[in-house]
Amino acid sequence: KVAVNTAAVARPELLSELAERFGSQCVVLSIDARRRGDGPGEGWEVVTHGGRRATGWDALEWIERGVGLGAGEILLTSIDSDGMQGGYDLELVEAAAGAVEVPIIASGGAGTVDHLAQALSAGAAAVLAASIFHQGTYTVAEVKERLAELGFPMRREAA
Numbered sequence: 001k002v003a004v005n006t007a008a009v010a011r012p013e014l015l016s017e018l019a020e021r022f023g024s025q026c027v028v029l030s031i032d033a034r035r036r037g038d039g040p041g042e043g044w045e046v047v048t049h050g051g052r053r054a055t056g057w058d059a060l061e062w063i064e065r066g067v068g069l070g071a072g073e074i075l076l077t078s079i080d081s082d083g084m085q086g087g088y089d090l091e092l093v094e095a096a097a098g099a100v101e102v103p104i105i106a107s108g109g110a111g112t113v114d115h116l117a118q119a120l121s122a123g124a125a126a127v128l129a130a131s132i133f134h135q136g137t138y139t140v141a142e143v144k145e146r147l148a149e150l151g152f153p154m155r156r157e158a159a
Contacts, residue, residue, distance in 0.1 A: 003075060005030035006048040009055055009062075012069055019070025028105075029071035033059035033092060034079045040091055044078075051079040059092070060099050067100045074100065075128065078108035085111025085131055088119040097123025113138065113146040120152055 002022060008014050008029055018027045032051055033044035044059035063074055076096050078089035088109040096104045103125030110116055110129035119127050132138050141157065148154040 001026050001028050001073075003028040003030045005032065008066065009046065009048055009057070012065065015066055015069035015071050019072070024070050024072035024102075027071050028073045028075050029063075029066040030075040030077070031059060031062060031066070032077045032079050033089075035089070035092075044089075044092055047079055051082075060095055063096055064099055067102050071102065073103045073105060073125075075105045075107060077128075081109030082107070083131060084109055085115075087111065087115040088122070088124075088127070090118060090122045093119050093122040093124050097125075111137075113143055116143065117147060117150050117152065120147075 002018055004014060004018070015027060015029060032047050034047045034051060035044050036042040046055045046057040046059050046062050047053060048055060066074065074096060076092065078092055081087065081089050086109055088106045093104065093106045104123060105126045105128055106119040106124035107128035110127065110132055116127045116129060129143070133140065144154045144156065148156070
């Protein structure tokens with residue numbers, strides 16, 4: 001798989017070129033989104049460079065455009081939630097999953113296994129977590145076991 005973020009913002013046709021060469025299933029559009037305003041329903045803006053540069057682009061519109069150009073998956077990071085361990089931006093996950101038919105990978109905010117389950121229930125096809133593993137809060141095996149107990153399909157390691 002090939003994941004692109006800032007390069008695709010700078011040159012959106014890159015997504016089409018990659019999809020043509022490798023197939024859409026190999027093209028992951030990584031999007032960093034920051035909430036506009038403080039309340040629900042105000043939308044999200046695409047940001048780049050670790051959230052330091054605003055683009056003025058609406059995140060949901062960019063998701064739809066990116067899929068139209070050939071992205072086969074969306075890696076969607078809530079910059080507001082990233083590293084905070086307070087849970088994913090479920091409104092963002094739901095909106096993105098409802099906007100396109102390709103898999104959404106939720107990123108930014110995982111602090112507990114319940115957070116992962118909530119994002120999956122909100123429409124994410126997969127979840128990305130880092131801090132909970134780096135800090136030793138959970139092992140990958142513990143997370144997989146708990147998610148499987150909650151009814152989520154989970155690939156298990158061979159015994």
